Amino acid sequence: MTESVLDAITVSVWRGNARQGGFQDFQVPQQPSQTILDVVTWIQRHLDASLSYRFACRVGMCGSCAMMVNGIPRWTCRTHVKKVMQDNRLSIEPLRNLPVIKDLACDMSEFFEKWKRAEGHFSGRDTRAQPVAKISPTDNARRAADAAIECINCAICYAACDVVAWNSEYLGPAALNRAWSLQNDARDGRQAERLQAVSADGGCLQCHSQQGCATFCPNQLNPTASIAGLKRLASVNFLHKKYRERYG
Amino acid sequence: MVELRLYLAQRISAAIIAPLVLLHLGVMIYAIQGGLSADEILARTRGSLFWGGTYGLFVLAVALHAAIGLRNIMREWWQVTGPLLTGLSWVFGLGLLAAGMRAVAAVVGTS
Numbered sequence: 216m217t218e219s220v221l222d223a224i225t226v227s228v229w230r231g232n233a234r235q236g237g238f239q240d241f242q243v244p245q246q247p248s249q250t251i252l253d254v255v256t257w258i259q260r261h262l263d264a265s266l267s268y269r270f271a272c273r274v275g276m277c278g279s280c281a282m283m284v285n286g287i288p289r290w291t292c293r294t295h296v297k298k299v300m301q302d303n304r305l306s307i308e309p310l311r312n313l314p315v316i317k318d319l320a321c322d323m324s325e326f327f328e329k330w331k332r333a334e335g336h337f338s339g340r341d342t343r344a345q346p347v348a349k350i351s352p353t354d355n356a357r358r359a360a361d362a363a364i365e366c367i368n369c370a371i372c373y374a375a376c377d378v379v380a381w382n383s384e385y386l387g388p389a390a391l392n393r394a395w396s397l398q399n400d401a402r403d404g405r406q407a408e409r410l411q412a413v414s415a416d417g418g419c420l421q422c423h424s425q426q427g428c429a430t431f432c433p434n435q436l437n438p439t440a441s442i443a444g445l446k447r448l449a450s451v452n453f454l455h456k457k458y459r460e461r462y463g
Numbered sequence: 464m465v466e467l468r469l470y471l472a473q474r475i476s477a478a479i480i481a482p483l484v485l486l487h488l489g490v491m492i493y494a495i496q497g498g499l500s501a502d503e504i505l506a507r508t509r510g511s512l513f514w515g516g517t518y519g520l521f522v523l524a525v526a527l528h529a530a531i532g533l534r535n536i537m538r539e540w541w542q543v544t545g546p547l548l549t550g551l552s553w554v555f556g557l558g559l560l561a562a563g564m565r566a567v568a569a570v571v572g573t574s
Contacts, residue, residue: 381539420470446470453467 226254228266228370229308232317238306244327251299252280255307255319268319275433278369282319283308288374290433311374325401326370326387333390337397340404348402360399363392363441365434372428372438384417388428388438391419395441398448414449422446469531476528483521508570515571522563530556 222245227238241258252270259266270280274384275293282291284299285306300402313321330336341348350357372388373379379387394413397403413419428438494504534552537543543551544555 380537414464414467417468418466420466449467450474451472453464453471 223303224254224296225259225304226454227304227306227308228255228258228319228427230266230318231282231315233315236315241389245296249296251282251284251289251294251296251305251307254296254305255282257277266319276367278367279304281310281369281371281374283311283374288371288431290369290371293433310370312376312379313370313374323370325383326368326373326389329386329390330368330393330414333386333394334392334405334409335390335397337400338403338405338418340402350401354401356401359444360396363438365395365398366392366396366436367434368432371431371433372436373432375427377425377427378421378423381416382421385421386413386418387441391422392436392438392441394419394426395444399444410445410449410452413445414453419445419449435461469534473531476524476531478512479520479524480528483517483524486517487521505570510573511571515567518570519564522560522567524558526560526563529559532541 217221223242224245224446226241226243228241228296228455231240241262243262245256246253252273255266255268256270268280268282271277272279273292274291280291281288283289283306284291284294285301286308287299288310289299293306300429301358309315309318309319309321313326316322326335348417352358352361366389367378370389372392376385378385389411394409398406398409405410422439422442424439426437426439429436429440431454432438530552533555534548535550537548
């Protein structure tokens, strides 16, 4: 099939660095089953080799290629052009709420630092000398952990969150969702420390339950529900502690 | 733990405000069905321990709830922090409490 001018998409790509930048327009031919990542790759290979962006797996597993597409955070490797294009135009920007390195690549350091601050790592309660823990897949806590576990760290929820935009200390939906998953893992041994970390200033209590994270999560996770779980856990834990202090 | 205390205080105050608003609206709609003047309403509320307690509790809960909410807004939207944030929240909360209690006194006061 020959490509006519009518088949071209006008793509406005954000170019620049942490200090300055702006949109640059490119004409990209339409292809069947074309994804946003295909468009960006086509621009880099055929029009401007200096365009910087990040990707790895191209199949929605690694969480590397998230960008703002027409103002909405999306995983670009699994987003079809036909579904999001408006009047044959696309705008592609780096993820919101993260510092830009260059063009479409942003610095994910603070995103992962916040995972650490939220105690987002598994810390086994048992040693290898002990028998393997038996956990029923139908156990309520395990179900809650499973519901939150399929996060691919794409930072789409982080970009969608207004609280992150307002408060740079806020841990964000992904880190808190991870913390909730671990709080429900019976094998984890740092639940008291983690609960303290996520109830501190900048933690789960700052969430306004606007649900931008749940709306845009490409894996249909619901970080708002996870954060609500953490709020409940923190509140109940605090009241229990106060009751024990007073009445023994 | 300040954040957690404020979070709980705001939720508990909301749980107090919600039924009191419904009580206020319900009684108001019920009471005026036959036509009641302001004097007739005040004749029923003046000296009433029940209405004094109800509206006093409502004002207290609102002052607490609104001051914590405004504190959040000041932090997030205007980046106010530290003693200024605490001071402004207290001023707003106490101002609301004083204005509310003055209104309660006017409704239940006997003088």
